[in-house]
Amino acid sequence: MVAERQAEWENGSDCHTEAVLLKGKEERERMSKAEETRICVGTDLHKLQMTVCAEQEETGEVLLSEQYRTDAEGYEAFCEGLHRIEEETGKPIAIAVEATGNARYFKNRMEKEGFEVLVVNTNKFKVITASTKKTDKQDAATLAYYLMKGMLPESHLCDQTSEELRRMLKARSILVSSMVKIKNQIHGMMLGYGIETKAAQLQSKKKRQELIQDLADHGYTQFSALSLQVTLNIVDAIGEQIKAVEKQIQEMVREDDTVELLMTVPGIGLINAATIASYTKDIERFDHDFKRFASYLGVVPSVHNSGDSEHYGRITKRGPQTLRTAFVQVAMGMIRQPQKTGEWKLMKDYELMKTNKGTGRAVIALTRKVARIVFAILNTREPFNPELMKLDERNKKQTA
Numbered sequence: 150m151v152a153e154r155q156a157e158w159e160n161g162s163d164c165h166t167e168a169v170l171l172k173g174k175e176e177r178e179r180m181s182k183a184e185e186t187r188i189c190v191g192t193d194l195h196k197l198q199m200t201v202c203a204e205q206e207e208t209g210e211v212l213l214s215e216q217y218r219t220d221a222e223g224y225e226a227f228c229e230g231l232h233r234i235e236e237e238t239g240k241p242i243a244i245a246v247e248a249t250g251n252a253r254y255f256k257n258r259m260e261k262e263g264f265e266v267l268v269v270n271t272n273k274f275k276v277i278t279a280s281t282k283k284t285d286k287q288d289a290a291t292l293a294y295y296l297m298k299g300m301l302p303e304s305h306l307c308d309q310t311s312e313e314l315r316r317m318l319k320a321r322s323i324l325v326s327s328m329v330k331i332k333n334q335i336h337g338m339m340l341g342y343g344i345e346t347k348a349a350q351l352q353s354k355k356k357r358q359e360l361i362q363d364l365a366d367h368g369y370t371q372f373s374a375l376s377l378q379v380t381l382n383i384v385d386a387i388g389e390q391i392k393a394v395e396k397q398i399q400e401m402v403r404e405d406d407t408v409e410l411l412m413t414v415p416g417i418g419l420i421n422a423a424t425i426a427s428y429t430k431d432i433e434r435f436d437h438d439f440k441r442f443a444s445y446l447g448v449v450p451s452v453h454n455s456g457d458s459e460h461y462g463r464i465t466k467r468g469p470q471t472l473r474t475a476f477v478q479v480a481m482g483m484i485r486q487p488q489k490t491g492e493w494k495l496m497k498d499y500e501l502m503k504t505n506k507g508t509g510r511a512v513i514a515l516t517r518k519v520a521r522i523v524f525a526i527l528n529t530r531e532p533f534n535p536e537l538m539k540l541d542e543r544n545k546k547q548t549a
Contacts, residue, residue, distance in 0.1 A: 187265075188212065188234055191292025192246040193285045194255055195219070200285035201227065203234060203242075204293045212238075214286065219251065228262050245296040247271050248304040256306065272467065273302035307430065314401055314427040318420070318471070321394045328387045335360075335380055342369060357381045398423055413532040414523065415489050416482030424475040425523060432527045442524050447473050448517045464513060473516075476523070480516040493538035495519075 186206040193200040196219065203213035212234050217223040231242050243265045246252055256266045269292065271277075276295065277288050295301050307315070332351050339346045344363055350356045358381070361374045402408040402423050407430065411422040435441045443449050447468040450461040466473065483490045490496045495518045503511035526533060 187241050187243045188231075188238060189293045189296040190231065190242060190244040190264075191289040191294070191296060192244055192255070193288040193292070194246050194249050194252060195285075196251065198223070199227070199255075200289045202286065202289035202293045203231070204290075204297065205238065205240070206297050209294075209297070211290075214289075216285070224258060228259075231264065232262070241265065243267065243296060245269055245292040245301055247274075247277070247292070252304075253306055253312070267296065267301060268304045268306055270302040270304035305431075305434065307427070311427045311430050314398070314423060315471070317394060317398050317401065318424055318427065321391060321398065321420070322471070324387055324391045324394065328384065328391065331380060331384055331387070335377070335384070338377065338380070339363075342367060342373065351384070354385060357384065395420070402426065407527070410526060410530065410532060411523065414479070414519075414526070415486055415533075415535070416479045416519075417523075418482075421475045421479055421482075424471060428469055428472045429527055432524075435524075437528055439521055439524050443517060443520060444468075446476065446520055448476070448513065448520060476516050476520050477512065479523075480512055480519050483515070483519065484512075489535070490538070493535075495538065 188203055189206050190201055190203045190213070198216055198218050200216045201213060202211065204211050213230055215227075215230065217227045235242055242263075244259055245267045246255055247269045248271055252268050256268055259266045274295075277283070277291055292301070332348075335351060336346050339360065342364060344360075344367060346360065350360065360381070361377055364374050364377060399419060402419070405423075405426060407426040408419070408422045411417050411425055412419070417425070432442075435445070440449070444465070445468045447466045447470075448464050451463060451465050453460045453462060483493075483496065484499070487496075495515060498518075499511050499515045502514055522533070
């Protein structure tokens with residue numbers, strides 16, 4: 150009898166212990182779930198003002214719907230409002246903002262306050278742009294809602310060093326573009342005087358000054374020479390600015406191992422190496438998958454499916470145009486060095502495709518192959534090996 154009671158007590162004790170443990174587990178799960186919920190803030194950011202909408206993740210209750218100016222006082226008031234909500238609810242703050250010109254400043258400012266910030270890729274999130282009811286307040290609420298659902302595509306922001314390098318490269322690009330336009334104006338001006346000029350005549354100061362003498366030889370007045378001289382002075386000034394910017398870029402990448410590595414590839418000079426490096430510093434985000442990198446680069450063909458038919462169109466051209474242009478320039482650089490690249494298989498493929506498909510498609514195909522080579526170099530951190538590019542005996546027979 151005593152033994153039966155002892156066993157009954159032990160069983161009851163086990164049941165009681167199990168119930169306590171189960172209740173404790175449920176409590177921990179409930180608390181963990183509460184900790185996981187956030188206050189989701191959608192921010193419609195503009196140059197002079199921003200409209201925000203803060204919603205509680207588990208209930209969808211709107212806790213804040215205001216408009217702030219994007220000056221020091223506006224940011225301070227915005228942060229105070231979020232910190233107040235954070236203290237009242239005990240929940241962390243998560244903010245969604247579309248990728249705009251001042252999104253980087255906004256992100257840095259909010260992260261210093263301890264808030265999580267997600268910059269939305271607007272190219273992959275068309276809900277706002279396609280909305281029939283498009284107001285700042287509605288856009289902010291839409292961002293908050295989709296942030297709660299975890300359905301916002303994130304836009305990658307590079308680090309500050311890469312951003313500074315990109316801006317310097319952009320400044321050089323603007324200067325070079327201006328130089329080309331002015332030189333074209335000079336060609337047009339001289340043609341108007343009945344003098345045909347070539348690109349080589351504008352490559353040096355000496356040759357540019359000779360154009361003034363050409364005007365005199367053709368009997369034009371000093372005023373014609375004066376207008377040409379002013380334009381040539383602008384070309385000289387821009388040329389000096391380009392040299393100064395290139396010197397600064399060289400200094401910025403002086404100790405950059407990636408730039409040094411990229412310049413081992415024939416066709417990649419300092420500017421293109423710096424451009425590629427500024428966009429691929431965090432190459433790990435592509436997970437060693439070249440297809441993802443090629444898609445980011447925008448050199449993959451667009452695909453259209455309808456029923457059983459599948460059509461491949463032009464390349465998507467999505468992603469940074471500056472980076473894509475750099476790779477095209479590298480491909481063109483390889484084409485211009487037949488003494489180095491003539492025996493490479495990819496160049497043989499280029500020549501064959503050029504004959505069958507045309508130069509444009511052949512250059513794009515070559516660009517994609519160059520991108521694959523660069524992608525491999527960036528992942529392996531090994532310099533370019535030209536021996537791997539050469540045709541072996543079997544391939545030579547096949548192409549003969």
